Amino acid sequence: MRIGSLAHSAGVTTKTVRFYEQAGLLPEPPRTPSGYRDYPPESADRLLFIRGAQAAGLSLAAIRDILLIHDSGQTPHGRGADLIASQLRQIEIRLEELTHTRNALRAMATRE
Numbered sequence: 809m810r811i812g813s814l815a816h817s818a819g820v821t822t823k824t825v826r827f828y829e830q831a832g833l834l835p836e837p838p839r840t841p842s843g844y845r846d847y848p849p850e851s852a853d854r855l856l857f858i859r860g861a862q863a864a865g866l867s868l869a870a871i872r873d874i875l876l877i878h879d880s881g882q883t884p885h886g887r888g889a890d891l892i893a894s895q896l897r898q899i900e901i902r903l904e905e906l907t908h909t910r911n912a913l914r915a916m917a918t919r920e
Contacts, residue, residue, distance in 0.1 A: 810847070814852055820855060825855065835879075837851065870891065874891065
């Protein structure tokens with residue numbers, strides 16, 4: 809899949825795809841004989857994960873570390889397991905905060 813199609817399917821710009829590639833978050837794809845990047849279909853899922861992780865508050869460095877663990881194909885242990893557990897805790901805290909805010913807004917909306 810070419811970069812424009814990939815960017816469109818993940819809801820990002822081609823510039824963002826190139827940035828993630830340069831930052832080590834997205835593996836460099838093979839190239840076609842004419843020199844175009846040829847991204848595999850799973851690249852779109854990876855981009856969606858990166859965007860979601862950023863939206864959840866993870867830094868690009870933390871996302872890169874998590875993706876390295878994922879790409880190794882091994883079960884996380886040691887520092888990797890600690891990193892994932894820490895990120896999960898942060899996301900769970902953020903979910904609780906968002907749930908509380910949602911409930912407060914719903915209560916306000918029904919007080920008319």
